[in-house]
Amino acid sequence: MSMQLRASPHLHSGRDVPTIMRHVVYALLPVCAFSIWQYGLSSLALIVTVTLSCLFAERVSNKLSGAVNTLSDWSATITGVLLALSLPPAFPLWMGAVAGLTAVWLGKSLFGGLGHNPFNPALVGRAFVQAAFPTAITTWAPAFAPQRFTEFIPSTLTLPLMQPNDISAWVAANMVDGFTGATPLARWKFEHFVYPVQDMLTGAATASTGESSALLLLVCGLYLIARKFMDWRIPVAVVGSALLLALAFRLFGGEEYPPVHLVLLSGGLMLGALFMATDMATSPVSPRAVWAYGAVIGVVTILIRYFGGLTEGVMYAILFGNALAPLLDKYLQPKVFGGGKR
Amino acid sequence: MDRPVYSETGSEKGLSLLSAPPAHPPLAEDATPSHGLASLFSSWRRGSFKRGVHPAPHKGTLDQPIKRMPFPRKLVLPLAQHIGKPSVPLVAVGEEVVRGQLIARADGALSAPIHAPADGVIEAITPQPNTRGLWTDAIVLRVYEASTQEVRWGEPQDIEAMDHAQLIEAIQRIGMVGLGGAAFPSHAKLNVPADKAVHTLIVNGCECEPYLTCDYKLMREWPRELILGTRIAMRASGATRAIIGVEDNKLDALEALRPHLPPDGSITLQAVATKYPQGAEKMLIKSLLGLDVPAGGLPSQLGLVVHNVGTLALLGKLLPRGQGLIERVVTLAGPGIKKPGDYWVPFGTTLRSLLDWAGDPACQEREVILGGPMMGQAASTLDIPVSKGTSGILVFDKRMLEPITKQSWACIHCSECVNACPMGLNPSQLGMLSAKLEFDEMAEHYHLGDCFECGCCSYVCPSHIPLVQQFRAAKAFLRERKPL
Numbered sequence: 001m002s003m004q005l006r007a008s009p010h011l012h013s014g015r016d017v018p019t020i021m022r023h024v025v026y027a028l029l030p031v032c033a034f035s036i037w038q039y040g041l042s043s044l045a046l047i048v049t050v051t052l053s054c055l056f057a058e059r060v061s062n063k064l065s066g067a068v069n070t071l072s073d074w075s076a077t078i079t080g081v082l083l084a085l086s087l088p089p090a091f092p093l094w095m096g097a098v099a100g101l102t103a104v105w106l107g108k109s110l111f112g113g114l115g116h117n118p119f120n121p122a123l124v125g126r127a128f129v130q131a132a133f134p135t136a137i138t139t140w141a142p143a144f145a146p147q148r149f150t151e152f153i154p155s156t157l158t159l160p161l162m163q164p165n166d167i168s169a170w171v172a173a174n175m176v177d178g179f180t181g182a183t184p185l186a187r188w189k190f191e192h193f194v195y196p197v198q199d200m201l202t203g204a205a206t207a208s209t210g211e212s213s214a215l216l217l218l219v220c221g222l223y224l225i226a227r228k229f230m231d232w233r234i235p236v237a238v239v240g241s242a243l244l245l246a247l248a249f250r251l252f253g254g255e256e257y258p259p260v261h262l263v264l265l266s267g268g269l270m271l272g273a274l275f276m277a278t279d280m281a282t283s284p285v286s287p288r289a290v291w292a293y294g295a296v297i298g299v300v301t302i303l304i305r306y307f308g309g310l311t312e313g314v315m316y317a318i319l320f321g322n323a324l325a326p327l328l329d330k331y332l333q334p335k336v337f338g339g340g341k342r
Numbered sequence: 343m344d345r346p347v348y349s350e351t352g353s354e355k356g357l358s359l360l361s362a363p364p365a366h367p368p369l370a371e372d373a374t375p376s377h378g379l380a381s382l383f384s385s386w387r388r389g390s391f392k393r394g395v396h397p398a399p400h401k402g403t404l405d406q407p408i409k410r411m412p413f414p415r416k417l418v419l420p421l422a423q424h425i426g427k428p429s430v431p432l433v434a435v436g437e438e439v440v441r442g443q444l445i446a447r448a449d450g451a452l453s454a455p456i457h458a459p460a461d462g463v464i465e466a467i468t469p470q471p472n473t474r475g476l477w478t479d480a481i482v483l484r485v486y487e488a489s490t491q492e493v494r495w496g497e498p499q500d501i502e503a504m505d506h507a508q509l510i511e512a513i514q515r516i517g518m519v520g521l522g523g524a525a526f527p528s529h530a531k532l533n534v535p536a537d538k539a540v541h542t543l544i545v546n547g548c549e550c551e552p553y554l555t556c557d558y559k560l561m562r563e564w565p566r567e568l569i570l571g572t573r574i575a576m577r578a579s580g581a582t583r584a585i586i587g588v589e590d591n592k593l594d595a596l597e598a599l600r601p602h603l604p605p606d607g608s609i610t611l612q613a614v615a616t617k618y619p620q621g622a623e624k625m626l627i628k629s630l631l632g633l634d635v636p637a638g639g640l641p642s643q644l645g646l647v648v649h650n651v652g653t654l655a656l657l658g659k660l661l662p663r664g665q666g667l668i669e670r671v672v673t674l675a676g677p678g679i680k681k682p683g684d685y686w687v688p689f690g691t692t693l694r695s696l697l698d699w700a701g702d703p704a705c706q707e708r709e710v711i712l713g714g715p716m717m718g719q720a721a722s723t724l725d726i727p728v729s730k731g732t733s734g735i736l737v738f739d740k741r742m743l744e745p746i747t748k749q750s751w752a753c754i755h756c757s758e759c760v761n762a763c764p765m766g767l768n769p770s771q772l773g774m775l776s777a778k779l780e781f782d783e784m785a786e787h788y789h790l791g792d793c794f795e796c797g798c799c800s801y802v803c804p805s806h807i808p809l810v811q812q813f814r815a816a817k818a819f820l821r822e823r824k825p826l
Contacts, residue, residue: 009797115752
């Protein structure tokens with residue numbers, strides 16, 4: 001007979017970190033499946049490669065720091081899958097692996113691992129390859145190419161440390177109708193071409209691996225919200241503020257600003273708002289700070305897109321929001337019951 | 343059952359002894375059932391407070407009546423069972439005492455006397471473990487084998503004839519303290535200072551802690567005494583109205599009370615949302631009246647005084663009879679209890695004798711909790727006695743201990759604790775500050791002093807960080823450093 005001594009409370013809700021993270025991975029699986037349906041072998045290889053490189057980096061960090069094995073908390077898996085989904089489908093695998101290693105080492109392990117990282121690791125990885133491989137990360141491949149399940153997009157299998165293989169011949173050979181190699185936002189910015197809404201909803205639009213079906217992303221996000229694995233206020237604030245600002249520009253600024261559906265359904269806004277801005281470790285905790293954080297991300301996204309050199313902008317907006325999160329938490333603390341006392 | 347249920351009837355006389363309280367204006371929060379569309383859903387208005395958690399109720403003992411158990415061979419009565427100065431023994435070693443007899447007197451205004459819970463002989467007056475596991479002076483009583491459970495001590499008294507001072511004194515004389523857990527002497531709480539006028543008595547029947555059912559049983563089985571006790575407390579505190587608040591999963595308790603309400607409408611019944619920690623004073627006041635007790639303040643600042651239903655039921659039961667507080671209803675529950683239920687347990691019954699009788703010997707690695715599972719304390723030894731503030735004895739087995747103790751992670755800023763804290767604090771930030779020993783920062787900028795250790799943050803934390811324990815340590819550090 002032994003007496004156990006523990007501090008109260010003696011009950012627990014039963015939820016733990018791996019459970020939360022695992023469900024985020026579950027929610028991303030349909031998105032992965034859809035991207036494989038769109039881009040075939042290249043997408044599958046990219047997701048697998050980037051995820052494995054993240055897991056590898058995490059394990060090496062564990063070994064070096066003498067910490068317990070943290071692969072079981074699923075957070076490195078999320079980083080890998082999210083990062084892969086945010087890269088272009090034709091991205092060379094070796095560059096994807098570089099992105100994965102950078103994401104975990106520079107974005108997470110350096111700060112002490114899960115919970116201590118100020119920036120979303122997946123976005124750190126993406127920002128790194130955006131700077132390192134500017135051409136590759138803006139080279140887009142067509143969705144639903146007829147041969148996608150039997151052959152890779154040529155650039156996928158580029159040898160390590162080599163320039164990506166040219167894909168224009170492959171695109172021509174596959175004869176994908178209407179493919180221009182530019183994203184909807186870029187086509188607006190440079191030719192004022194309005195992409196049809198239905199293409200953007202069904203995944204036919206040119207985009208990153210996992211961002212092209214806004215509807216599917218929304219459904220997967222709603223699952224996490226319903227199971228309370230995600231703070232619904234963040235996507236609402238991000239999309240809401242972006243929507244309001246885009247509407248205001250369109251109404252008062254006129255035709256030189258893009259129509260609202262282009263803003264909402266492209267450039268990774270949905271993927272970012274639902275799965276990247278909501279990263280728990282790098283978003284604020286107090287309710288008012290959460291709203292402010294979401295609003296900042298939405299507004300900065302629009303400002304980058306309309307007045308900056310980049311066509312997308314969500315990535316930098318979220319990284320900016322991450323940097324701001326601790327400050328927001330400090331100055332927008334929760335309202336204390338009874339007014340608080342000194 | 344091992345012993346037949348010992349039946350007792352409440353005082354028929356008591357109700358008529360009290361004069362009707364003065365009339366008061368009708369209440370906005372009146373819980374009179376409505377008969378419109380709303381009654382399709384419920385006849386009770388359910389107030390609530392923000393945030394909080396919903397642990398599984400585990401109230402498997404709800405349907406059984408309150409039972410008695412055989413007397414243990416030995417009772418250990420700590421002289422400090424209440425907040426305030428310890429009682430002063432009036433008996434000598436070797437002296438024979440009768441169940442209900444006064445054996446220790448109150449020492450001053452903030453203190454309470456102790457009565458013998460059983461017939462027996464005083465074996466020793468010596469340090470023994472108290473409820474918190476600390477060794478303090480206690481009277482050890484060897485119980486006679488033939489001791490009867492009938493109380494033959496105490497004189498019926500005419501409450502109505504008493505003036506205010508006599509009433510307060512009579513409440514102190516029976517040794518009544520708050521039975522919700524704090525064990526604050528009831529007479530002191532009811533003796534409202536002249537500069538603070540109390541207009542409303544809040545009767546706390548929430549019992550929001552999982553497993554515990556003792557308050558519910560008292561409401562259902564002793565409604566007449568509860569209402570009488572409420573009226574005594576109203577008179578003692580000067581309140582002109584009383585509101586009995588009960589969680590809406592125990593509406594049958596309210597229905598049991600309804601026939602006993604006085605016709606003048608001074609006592610109303612109100613359901614509140616079933617949510618933890620609904621039974622916390624500040625949360626209940628928020629739910630019932632929509633009022634915020636100022637941080638660091640007391641309900642009396644708002645003209646309110648809060649009492650537990652258990653306290654008032656026993657007050658109504660004992661005061662008219664002039665009998666001392668010698669036993670209370672205790673919930674025995676949890677996987678390590680073979681005979682779960684609510685029992686009249688004499689004070690001084692050790693955990694060892696309780697578990698010898700009701701525990702499961704097969705349960706090896708176990709945690710014994712005094713009180714509820716959210717705020718109760720784990721017992722360090724089975725020599726700890728049940729005292730006036732013990733509402734439950736829970737025995738958890740290995741299976742229930744594992745999920746929390748197995749592993750913990752760094753804070754992932756999930757904000758579950760922020761969304762659970764009923765006081766609107768930021769436990770995540772407080773936890774990180776405490777890990778860096780920034781106790782002053784916690785108190786000055788993150789309102790550490792407002793935390794009442796309800797445990798919601800630790801309960802929800804997916805990283806299994808012992809937040810409440812960290813806050814206790816921080817508070818203790820600050821307390822020790824600043825001499826009072």
